Amino acid sequence: MSHQSIVEKINIHKKQPNLRFRLKKDVETFTDLLFYTLFDIETPVADNLEALEAKFDSLVNLACWEFQKPCKKVWANYVQKLPNILEKLNRDAEATVNCDPASLSIEEVYMAYPGFYAIAIYRLAHELYSIGFPLVPRLMTEYAHRQTGVDINPGAQIGDSFHIDHGTGVVIGETAIIKNHVKIYQGVTLGGLYVAKHLQKTKRHPTIEDNVTIYANATILGGDTIIGANSVIGGNAWLTDSVPANSTVYHSPEIKIKTQTDV
Structure with a gap:
């Protein structure tokens, strides 16, 4: 089989026109920046919100396949929910530090507890899932799954002060x-x-x-x-x-x- 025929046969079987794997990496970058914006004291919130909006617009172009791109309207609603999400996550962290005798400080929970990280990414993804933004919420929670061993589908409904110990x-x-x-x-x-x-x-x-x-x-x-x-x-x-x-x-x-x- 010639090199050209191999190329042609591969192209014939590449049947998914919207399958761009850079979406996966871009979601991971977006997720990291979002997490740091909410928690890292040295990360400037105002500057990062602008950067996040630009990254989100890029995700829309990759993941929102409808002709009119209605997903472009999602960011304005989503960003307004971030303070409430952060408030919930702070309660999750407090629940962990209050019930786990091994925790030395609440800072340790934010930085070192895989259960808390998985909950954080779930809560950030769940709001996008609820809006109906395709694929990105699933990629966000799968990113957390890969890092923590905790697999939370973004569609789950989880109340306040949730604690996952150890997590794996x-x-x-x-x-x-x-x-x-x-x-x-x-x-x-x-x-x-x-x-x-x-x-x-x-x-x-x-x-x-x-x-x-x-x-x-x-x-x-x-x-x-x-x-x-x-x-x-x-x-x-x-x-x-x-x-x-x-x-x-x-x-x-x-x-x-x-x-x-x-x-």
Whole structure:
């Protein structure tokens, strides 16, 4: 096969006219700048908002494929929401420093806690997702996923003072609802009971009410599954049914003790 025929065959099979991978890198740059604008004391807010607007306009050109480019109107509404998002994130950080005895300062939470970083990028992406801006929110949360091991779909609805401890392996699905003052640990999955494309517009993931704690590697599945307020879900629990308020659910392992004759 000649070099020219190889080129032609590759071009024939490149079928996605809107697939530009520089969008991925541009989203990562935008996300970093947005995070620093909100949190880094040495980053000038006024200057950065102008730079962010220019970067956002570039993202619109890459990710908004409608002819009239209606996404250009998104930035003005989005930037007005940033103070409220920052206020929520400060409450998330306070929740972490107040409940984790290993945290030495709130500055440590902002700079060193992967759970907080994943929540921050989720909250920034969720507002764009709610507006209907295509692809960019998903790329933002996937960027955080790659860095932290925490996979939060931007469509999830998460209330105030949310805390993820350790973080690695956490999965929160698109239609999950998490209310206020919820704490979850590493390896927790809030997922769908089963996967089928026709369920795309249905609630597939669980609801977690106020003041719930979910310990490591617990799996909670299903759109009709509700974990009642003030409940504690123990590590390694597997739930596909609702749990009443004020419940404790735990996995009881079978323990066999070897005797001398068993050795």
